[in-house]
Amino acid sequence: MKEMVNKTTPVDLSKVLSQHKSGWLALSPDNRTLVAVGKTLKIALERARKLGVKNPSLLKAAPYQNLFVGQ
Amino acid sequence: MALSFPYYKVTDFPRHQKRERLLPWLRFGIFSPRDEETVVYPLGLVDSGSDITIIDHEFAEELGIDLKKARKDQKRNVVGVGGGKIEICLYDVGFIVDDGSGTKPIKYTDLVGFSYTGFPPSMPQQTAILGTIGFFRKLKVTFNFPKYILVEPLQ
Numbered sequence: 549m550k551e552m553v554n555k556t557t558p559v560d561l562s563k564v565l566s567q568h569k570s571g572w573l574a575l576s577p578d579n580r581t582l583v584a585v586g587k588t589l590k591i592a593l594e595r596a597r598k599l600g601v602k603n604p605s606l607l608k609a610a611p612y613q614n615l616f617v618g619q
Numbered sequence: 620m621a622l623s624f625p626y627y628k629v630t631d632f633p634r635h636q637k638r639e640r641l642l643p644w645l646r647f648g649i650f651s652p653r654d655e656e657t658v659v660y661p662l663g664l665v666d667s668g669s670d671i672t673i674i675d676h677e678f679a680e681e682l683g684i685d686l687k688k689a690r691k692d693q694k695r696n697v698v699g700v701g702g703g704k705i706e707i708c709l710y711d712v713g714f715i716v717d718d719g720s721g722t723k724p725i726k727y728t729d730l731v732g733f734s735y736t737g738f739p740p741s742m743p744q745q746t747a748i749l750g751t752i753g754f755f756r757k758l759k760v761t762f763n764f765p766k767y768i769l770v771e772p773l774q
Contacts, residue, residue: 589677
């Protein structure tokens, strides 16, 4: 199989997730930029669309230890 | 041709020591078969250890799916999620898997479980968990850690 080289750079969400411990995050479609936040998914989505991002990725923020311990 | 997706870097500080991790998260689209125009895009954890795909209930609301109207046979309990338990409601939804490269997206329909409430805090991801039903039984997934994840239609 031909080696893929275009998607080898990890998307670094460390900074975004360290600054938001709750609520919903709307990210650009490539997930590299935080577009909007909201207490609910609907609010985050509406805010992103008002800023011109029609189809943002949606991620629920949570405290780090709850996200990643025990995997 | 396979679609290619990156890993996601996150940092936490267990015992005040910086720890970087690369996680297999993936953006995917979901829509109700009754309304293919309304699509939302969760960023979920690709988890081959999960029997079923579980998605937060707020996505159902956004797709116009009323979980309160679910039939009794649509309701299930899922155990083992981060050591916890969650009640879900089964629905057929449409999936769009697209890496944004211009390669033809993969579209299919399969069952998912929408949670009735938020995920238990012990779960490794709070948005969506992509498991066998809803993801792996439809797709060939190749993990090339730490570079990328390849996704193809299952032959």
